[in-house]
Amino acid sequence: MIGKYSLSDGKILIKLAREAIKSEYDKKKVDVPVDAKFKQARGVFVTLNSYPKKELRGCIGLPYPSMSVRDAVVHAAKSAAFDDSRFSVLKREELDKVVIEISILTQPEDTNSKNIKVGVDGLIGEYHGYSGLLLPQVATENSFDKIEFLECLCHKCGVQGDAWQNPNFDLKKFQCQIFSEKTPKGDVEER
Template identity: 35%
Template structure:
């Protein structure tokens, strides 16, 4: 399957919101049966090179088509960091779809050990301490290039402060296949 179809689906879902229609998932599944497979996705929107919305699933819990539709709608209209996307913005927005692998628990002794395990630009990271959790896709390494900065920001996102590794959190890694509009 040509994965650029995922980009078209995401854009069509957002467009359908403005047109008060829905994407015909059954027809898409008939054409692309692999859309029935359970898969976790993230949909990221950028506008003029800046983040405009990003919502996704860490764990596969529904079909790829349902996850893609839900996350495209949420990234465009329900990301709490941004107002809902406008129709004018949609014309200029770039869409990226990330297909996630299953997260794997990382065994590590301390921050130094973890710094040798985590692979920048390859690994997405889930940090979990009790009820606090946050994730960064591998693409975040493009902006937070060093290990310390990456984990400082991840700890802040999780709500546990700028030294999250002092809690010896559970760390999971995953990889993504990203499909991006030119």
């Protein structure tokens, strides 16, 4: 993976995500890391899971490298906490009860169903103006096989589960480097 980050870098980015969310409550500016490695443009997703149940609490990101990693982490963290329409806004008292996961994406590339590695590749699907994205860990966490992963992607796009078989279905894949807290504000691991 191009521009792989160290575990130390992952810890910095997780802390940045948590501080970005906290800054919204405190109405303060976020201090972003100035290291050149965090200025590289990459796709980024931030996922919030309740702790200890690990239930999804928010997940939003930018699939394409439209801003620096540090700015993308800040944007995605705030969006996951406050703008994910599937959930109510994250309350201040909930912040210490969620674990944060950051997925740093490679550039999405065109692919077909034969070239997908379940658990390694994330997917982006586009079909007749509808689109959806699934991170690679979704397949692993749900024990999906390739067909189930593709069907889930179609449902995420809002289309029929077999739409991926249509030649007009645009399929892209990407990989992620994933950093995750083990406990809220606790140790960080690379998954």
